[in-house]
Amino acid sequence: MSTIGLDPRVVGTQRYSAHVQRPGMWHAAFVRSPHAHARVDRVDASGVPDGCVALLPEDVADVARYGCQARDQHVLAGVARYAGDIVAAVAAPTRAAARAAAAAVAVDYSELPAVFDAVEAVAPGAPLLHATTAESAGEAVSIGVRPLPGTNVCHRFGIRHGDVAAGFAEADVAIQREFRTPGAAHAPMEPHATLAEWEDGRLTLVTGTQTPFNLRADVALAFGMPDEDVRVVAPPMGGSFGAKTFVRLEAVVAALARKAGRPVKAVLDRTEEFLTLNRHPATIRVRVGARRDGTLVAKELDCWVDTGAYADCGPGVATKLGYAGVGPYRIPHVRVDSLAVYTNLPPNGAYRGYGAMQSVWASERTMDALAGELGISPLELRRRNLLRDGDTFATGEVMHDVHFDECLGAAAAAVGYEDDPRGAGLCVLLKGMQTPSRAAISVERTPVGYVVRSASCEMGQDVRGSIRLMAAEQLGCEPGQIEIPDPDTDTTPFDTRTTSSRSTHMMGRALVEAVRDLRANGGERGFGEVRNEGGLDPDTGQGIASTHWHQGAAAARVRVDEETGRMTVEHVHGVAYAGRVVDRTGAELQNEGAMTMGLGTALFEALEFADGQVANANLSDYNVPAAGDLPARFTHELIEREGAEAHGLGETVLPPVPAAIGNALHSLGIDVFELPLTPERVLEAIDRR
């Protein structure tokens, strides 16, 4: 049967990082600390059979600390800071031999006191995870990182807008609530896989990654090499959702390959996936004040964002979580303090939504509580305060291209909210797009069409399909005539990274420039680069958080078996403002996927820990949504505008789903403050009602 024209993912011909083969390649296995916090006193590889290579602390003494926002990670941990931290590694001719050899490495540890909660980790006397860290210089750091020395706070983001004391003094009603969200696993179908190969002093990494250029810079810095001596090739990924970002396995696999003198490949097993990068748990306290007529006057957010053993992009997440938690509202007086805090849990990093789910849960649940206090409908309370074009947000930036009211209205209408608010809940949100950032793209004519080189990485979202459509339209050819090779830092122009739902928008703009350049210069080749400028002062939160905003809403309708707490979600509807839709099917699938992940977060996803060890590190105990978990009515829509810019939406309708469901419960008098909304939590809330 011919497979030409059929999606390679469907017919099984798709090649992922795990499939890479190189002559003489060996396989890696890792020795991981069973302790959440322990000094590594001795690593004894004498039990490792001949014919294997062990990577020991002395082999990597010359490799510098690294990290995309704080340089706090080591190739091999001399102090294990989480249960699963890699303290040694082995390469062998087969994967099985490598794993057996890793099990033969004996490690002596001295256990240290550990802390597993972000609020506890900032209390006086909490064990300190990192003595000092250097701020990372590089493209990943778009904000100044603000650690609090002598504490476990690796970054504090603040918003100071107006005067909250004066604001609360003006308020007729003020309420305060506290919320919690657990950690979660990305659970991509394809595990992390990385191959490293050295040749004549150059390092090539073939690895599933969303961030090829960040990765190149951080690995080069760690090994004391110029960027140009590191090559990152990024094959398509079988899902990522943020898990495959920045340096994950690449430094340790590169070190192994260096010692072994041959290419080495690592492919994680499912258990290890839970020990690599997860989603930030958070504790968020919200205080909001309003006038009797529902006008918001003041808001305070205190956020403890658990970044685990290493910062990774926790500072960025704490920042985005901080301003997303203000909500799409006109509030003259705002204070936010959002702390990224070290704990002895596996590191947390980019996860679809990038902190927005956590703070939207807290902020939007509080809006419904406030509506209750005021005796105003939750829909009406939001409408009175939603940002409009020309309004100023808490960061001081003026909002444009604003569609919050429309998103909220569409969500409410879809579940018949106004006719029947009992059992229904709403959520409206704003989420930022990585600002500042830079995207470049090149176009070259070929005998049959064009080659377009873009560093946007495939992780199942079909970004290359969107680029192909945009390029075909601009170049006046068929999409099938456009070839887009895998990102390769040797030949592909720079892009900040494939995160933040930015790629269609930024690459679309870069493409316009590239095609203009091509036409102006003989039609053979063109290059285009665009930037979006801005950024926030980390202490005041003033500046430009996002050059354009991701805007969306969700509504849910639920019924509850009040004797068991079992909730049935009857309908979830997600709305995303798309502006200009490039790939309609792709956009709809993004909405569906984001909502499905939001549903998992709302109903059952939570990492469980016992003394810092992940207790449910498998897909039987950690459940992700399956087809049977979807509500009977699971709908979504895109809001479009003629002539508008393409707005990213890969993440937009994930964050509002838990809050919409939580607010639907609230409409029944069932008040839950912690996710997930398990039957037991719902029943406990019913008892409290």
Added chain:
Amino acid sequence: MAGRPQAFPDVCADAGGAPLDRALATEIGRRYAERIAPISDARGSAEYRRRVVAVEVRRALEAIA
């Protein structure tokens, strides 16, 4: 609730010919809940499991009444 289905025929025997009304169904459910020894784990606490057993046993009896 356990590795194997749990049945307590003595609980039902005590009902001895009485009509299966809601009160009896509730009582049997309550006594089943007392007799089981559930664990607490990430999926639910022992107390929650006991509480749900009482409800589900009552409902099962009401369904056949």
